[in-house]
Amino acid sequence: MAMDKVKRHRNKRKPFEYSRKWSLRSVFLMATVFLYVPIVVLILFSFNNSRRGGNVIWKGFTTKYYDKAFHNEDLMLAFGNTLTIAVIATIVSVILGTFTAILLWRFRFPLKPLFEGLVSLPIVIPEICMGVSLALFFTKMGWLGNTSDVWPFNLVNIIIAHITFCFPFAAMVIRTRLQSFNREMEEAALDLGATEFQVFKDILLPHLKPGLVAGALLSFTLSLDDFIVTFFTSGPNTVTFPVKIYSMVRFSVTPEINAASTVLILLTLVLTFFALRVQRNSDVVE
Amino acid sequence: MDSYKQKPLAFLSFGIPSIAWLLLFFMLPLAIIFMYSFGENVSVVEVKTTWTLDNYARIFQPEIMTLLWRTLWIALLATVICIVVGLPVALVIATAAPWAKAWLLLLIMLPFWTNLLIRTYSLLNILGTRGRLNEFLGWLWHKANDFLVFIGAGDLGLLGTKFVAFKFLGTPGGVVLGIVYVSLPFAILPIYSSLERMDTSYLEASMDLGAGQLQTFFRILVPLALPGILTAFLITFIPALGQFLTPELLGRGQVDMVANVIQRQFKGANDWPFGSALSLMLLYITFILLALRAFADAARSRRESRAL
Structure with missing residues (x-):
């Protein structure tokens, strides 16, 4: 009898053990499947040997569409532009973000x-508001990516636009730190005679x-991800x-787009991996 | 914290870059569209600010009101679905074993780091009438039909005579699905963080006092998680209102939302004043929502301090 009672008590589910409930587990599973299936199908069909309507059958x-994507000059130029913009925007965003964070903290x-x-705005x-306002601003100033400008100066307005939406995020992350x-x-x-600048360089920065790394990775991903603001300012x-x-999707859907997308997905995966490594290392130091 | 007066030089060197940047590249552009929204087209590329209210008056035209209404309900429906699905998902993560938490969270957040355009494009492959989703639904239909025949209900035609493919592309349903797809991870995060911090002894007390699992869930857990749910609502709803890609690619020009019409004013119709007024409209709605949130927070903390 007593044993029975103990058993029943043990079997009675405690509150807040929701992760053990099958109903909730299945919702979690379905949500995960929902989030991953489209991306997995996209990657699979980048290997599909079909020219038109390649995404149906x-x-x-x-692997010829990877070859094709890598030899598509416009696409590779666009890829190069994206990376250039992301790198420059990240560097400036981290510097501006650090200044803003220190200003607010100190x-x-x-x-x-x-x-x-204003910073969080x-x-x-x-x-779309940001894209539209920056587009009009650049038109009014006459800073519209001139063809005559030497690379990367023709990208300046996109870089400015990206910094404007990246650095507040970087400032937020750095301020937390x-x-x-x-x-x-x-x-x-x-007290021991260091100058203000030495304190900044040798104590605060380390x-x-x-x-800074977390802010940089966040800025980089935001910049890589952006479509709307770039669409209006480019x-x-x-x-x-x-x-x-x-513009390729609007024209037609081909495995080449899938191949190019897969490359970008891989790049994002690698970045996320690094971000996690950095986070874990800093946790260990603490 | 130092006063800015103590170290004016350090203050200025930390302050000037970001203040200047925000004023020049953020406030000035906003000021420009603010001016434009009260302007008139005098020639193809020239706009004169005459302080006319025409552009705002045009928002109340029937077709723009229909557009705003559609934007509102699509965004609202997508947000509600995100929260209804996001709450159980966040619950599972928050109550999982400590070692599993980080992995489950990563599993949900990973797609979020993938480019928005690529995610929308990946849905485009799935949602066609001959796409994967309809293939799967057709398979389910056949299985269900076989089962009905098996139990002898085949002649009743409960599921129709044959499987009819769903039309997702070019329909509001497809657009809602697309917005849910791109914003679900973002909605889960704040709900998760509010559940993480929750004091579980309230739940135990509720159960000890005789409430059932469901009653505890709806009367204790949901109210406690409410701040997180509200945050999830805002950070899903505000971007959803301004969604451009999902209606553009999945709506196929048949399910326009505000952003699509704004875009057309700038690339095509060349009606910058009206486009400016419409995008400021979105901005005002954002401000109103954030102000409501701030009021709700203030009211809550006042109530709590009175209760103590």
């Missing part, structure tokens, strides 16, 4: 809440490093990878 394995100043609101504003900084270290260094000759893919 499987006609055998081939100083009391009038109108501070207003400035905080690019994060919440609908992308700053909160764990012990200011007594700074005071100790100053502490910030994981935050000229006919300054096409990025997503914009190029978009």
